[in-house]
Amino acid sequence: MFENKTIAFIGSGQMAEAMIAGIIDQKIMLPEQVIAAGPREERARELAARYNIRTTTDNREAAREANLLVLSAKPQILDEVLPAPPETGAEHCDFVLSIAAGVSLGHLVARFGNERMVRAMPNTPAKIGEGITVWTATQAVGEQQRSQARAILQAFGEEVYVDHEDNLDMATALSGTGPSYFFMLMEAMVDAGVHLGFSRRIARKLVFQTALGAVLYARATDEHLVSLRNQVTSPGGTSAEALYHLEKGGFRTVVSRAVWAAYQRSVALGGGKKVSQRLGSPRPGTELDNDI
Known part of the structure; x- marks a missing residue:
């Protein structure tokens, strides 16, 4: 599935490391197929020594070499990690996977110039292979690419695919946080x-x-x-x-308010309007780190 493929991480923080560890430990890809890009040379040396992967402080170089690109920088600086299209280096990738909380698919496509975009919300137990990741993708992402994305996400825990992007903000509040x-x-x-x-x-x-x-x-x-x-x-x-x-x-009320507040914050991070809800009323349609 990943023969002759290279995956690059833009952002080499804790969540990126959890993904790298899972990909290598589960033999999804070989160490030489993985590139981690980040601003600190000390961190680059640390990851290279620990996982025998390639590292760089040049984000654009990493993106250009990649077939699969993971955006694992904090959402507050995500727009700064690569040049604007058509010079991002992400345009040619098979698909781009973002784990930046609150950053919408529409914004990601416009900013990085690739319509094949996957948006995912993992959580910290991914660091020990026990995470849960909720994810979705644009229509331009084909079945083979979705299978590749699923394999990557399963390398560090369980995954749940959702059809509607709005569910990512809900997942951020429930499982992400x-x-x-x-x-x-x-x-x-x-x-x-x-x-x-x-x-x-x-x-x-x-x-x-x-x-x-x-x-x-x-x-x-x-x-x-x-x-x-x-x-x-x-x-x-x-x-x-x-x-x-x-x-x-008020244990139940406090928990409910906390989850709702986290949801509102996720929506706000994505540039959406703050949503108001009377506590106890079901929301329609809800049946169902520099580096991160």
Whole structure:
């Protein structure tokens, strides 16, 4: 699928490294087929030594050598990483894959001069091969190119294709930003454990394994989350008492507002208008890092 192909990353940050590691570890492509471009020579040497890939500080050079181009720079500087068309170097690529949050397909096509554009929203667990990436593509991206994009994204976790680009902003709020919500919850639980009297080491172990076990159990049983919660909530018991205080403290409302705020921010980053919604009302049609 990738014979005689070269993939170049414009932006050599943490998410780019996660993708590079997955591509090489899963033998999607060979190290000599990968180029990482970024502004810092020290970072270039680090990636070259770690993965035996080619590196450069010249973004345009990397784009010109690539058959597949990944835009992995932060959205705030994305427009600055390559010259304007027709001199971007991206025009000839089989397709261009962007992981810049909030940057629309229309803007990407106009800015980089290639109609074969894929837009994806990965998340940080990609760094250990456990990410989830939501992605879409322009109509100009053919079936073979979509298969190539899917193979690249599956190299560092699971992937979900969506037909409508609007779903990318929704995914940014739910799965893209989602790890930070869980990190904060686990942080709060660890702190509570320390307050109870556990050492931080033991509190972390208890919380981390509890979180991991809960997720694996939920996936294995495929039961409704309400049913799973009820299984561990006895009348008058400790879980019932704890959940009462979470509900009383507005836990669900705070989470809902946080996810909605992240969605609004993603829309704003893409130049869209801020969307207003009354909390609790379903939104129509919703059935269903310099470097990053």
